[in-house]
Amino acid sequence: MLKNTRIEIPLKPRSARVVRIMDLSPTLRRVRLQGPELEGFGFHPLAPEAHVKLFFPPTPDDLRMPEVLENGSADWQGASEGRFSPFRDYTIRAFDEQQLTLDIDFVLHDEGVGGPWAKQAKIGDILGIFGPRSVKLPPTNASNYVFFVDETSLPAFARWLEILPNEARIDAWIEVASVDSEIPLSHGDNTNLNWLYRDSEDDQLYGALLYHALETLPILSLGDATWLWAATEAHVIAKMKRRLITLNSLISPAHIDLVAYWKTASLGEQKV
CATH class of the missing domain: 3.40.50.80 (Nucleotide-binding domain of ferredoxin-NADP reductase (FNR) module)
Structure with a gap:
């Protein structure tokens, strides 16, 4: 029988800078992130739906992400009270383990967090990256x-x-x-x-x-x-x-x- 196979991946908070911005269409923009903390990033080439949580700090010095507990889970306590930088889930479009680059495609719109951020994104901006926690093959x-x-x-x-x-x-x-x-x-x-x-x-x-x-x-x-x-x-x-x-x-x-x-x-x- 056909089925999905799920693989668990150890969590690790990371950050990376925007190094490239490319418009794929009037409604879709690709942002490339790069940074040494992407070493060992948990990308699986056969997991098309794999996604990460992106954290959007209001300033570069205000990136706040959950800690990883000893049991490997994330400490999300206080998320509803704004303990962390605003975050949303985004699909991993591509990852280059040699160049340590991560591509994310954003739908451009004026609501929420990610779309408005992508509309004004610029080279050098910092994002937090959390996950993937597991991937589905x-x-x-x-x-x-x-x-x-x-x-x-x-x-x-x-x-x-x-x-x-x-x-x-x-x-x-x-x-x-x-x-x-x-x-x-x-x-x-x-x-x-x-x-x-x-x-x-x-x-x-x-x-x-x-x-x-x-x-x-x-x-x-x-x-x-x-x-x-x-x-x-x-x-x-x-x-x-x-x-x-x-x-x-x-x-x-x-x-x-x-x-x-x-x-x-x-x-x-x-x-x-």
């Missing part, structure tokens, strides 16, 4: 793969395309703001990418196009050895889960991995 031998992603999960999806075999059968639906928000994605010959644009319809809600794609998903796309991965807004994920329950005769529930990357009430809670 997905199966790479499914008969076919079905993906539903948005801007926040695009970095993880790009990593999926990098780890899957070149001959893998892939159908993906990707919801973004507009055609300008498309980014180049390297993939094999059997990959079908369907870009969905929110600006094509008035007052289009986040995730509505993805849910419609799931509702109208061809039955032939699902089978006993299909792996389905969806990562988008939390309420949309809940709707997808209810929809997929009705399709459990076509795809095993064990082969469905649904991840809530953010909530409508607070874009700042996004994982990517």
Whole structure:
């Protein structure tokens, strides 16, 4: 049976400086971090969803992160009272163990912490890095793969395309703001990418196009050895889960991995 395999990684607080900033699209910006504390960073090349907690200090001298206890867990006591610098979860887009660089892709927006920070980020800025605590290794031998992603999960999806075999059968639906928000994605010959644009319809809600794609998903796309991965807004994920329950005769529930990357009430809670 297809399944995820989880690997635990020792926690360690680190910090690094911004050394490069590159816009991938009007809505997605890549920030490269570098520093000697990235030595031994727990990156696994076969874990497309691996993420870290990034800490955004108001000043370089005010970086505050949890301590690691003797049992290997983090001391989060006082987090709700503002003991630590503001933090959010972000996907690891790439890591170079020779150059000690870490790439993170940020969705640009005006809410929360990470998006506004990325909009004004500059070379030399310092971020705290905590994790990853564990990583999830997905199966790479499914008969076919079905993906539903948005801007926040695009970095993880790009990593999926990098780890899957070149001959893998892939159908993906990707919801973004507009055609300008498309980014180049390297993939094999059997990959079908369907870009969905929110600006094509008035007052289009986040995730509505993805849910419609799931509702109208061809039955032939699902089978006993299909792996389905969806990562988008939390309420949309809940709707997808209810929809997929009705399709459990076509795809095993064990082969469905649904991840809530953010909530409508607070874009700042996004994982990517």
